[in-house]
Amino acid sequence: MINGIIKLFYSEIVKTKMKGMPSSDYRLRDECKEIRNITLKIDSLFFKCIKLMFAIILLILAFNINLVFGIGMFFIEIAYLIYKIKLEKQIKESIENVKNNIELPKINIDSQKSRAGINVLITLLLIGLITGFNIAIILSFIVVFVFTIKDIYSNIK
Known part of the structure; x- marks a missing residue:
């Protein structure tokens, strides 16, 4: 019984002290x-x-x-930057939508077609390095690169 009374007094003292503490963040x-x-x-x-x-x-x-290899690498780096910026925006939008409990359908950013395009691009680049960059290979490299970037950009939109 004495323990109960002590506990009651103690809890009342703690409650009054806690009420007196500021409720805002420290x-x-x-x-x-x-x-x-x-x-x-x-x-x-x-x-x-x-x-x-x-x-x-x-x-x-x-x-x-090689000059053409450098130009190709420059284009690949630019495409990577664009991809990362778009992906970052999409992730931020998804986080905001989760915060607002709004569900959006999942957007598939990297499709099989864009992956195949990037693989073809890298293959053409390697073939171009081995063969000494013929004009035909350079042109096909540029065409494939442009279509790959276009496909990646359209998937991000």
Whole structure:
């Protein structure tokens, strides 16, 4: 019985103390969130810089190997950038829709046709490297590349 009375007094004291505490977030917690956001931005910027340096080094190496190979690599890098930007926008929209509980049908970004087109593009590039880049191979490389990019872009839309 004494334990029950002590427990009752203790719980009442705790309740009154808790009611007196501020209900808003603590200032320290907000500062930690700001620091965390800043570090995430720095990490994101750091990795983007590393990717950019890697792409530039890859592009320089491609141009040193062969001019047409460098041009092809440049086009592939541009296509990759466009693809990543569109994919990022789609992911952000999907996250917003999940937040709003709105369901959208799944969009298949990379279809079999675009994968086959990219495989053909890489194959033509390798054949072009082996044969010394004939004019016919260069033209077919450009045509396939353009249609592949068009297909990828249409799938993203």
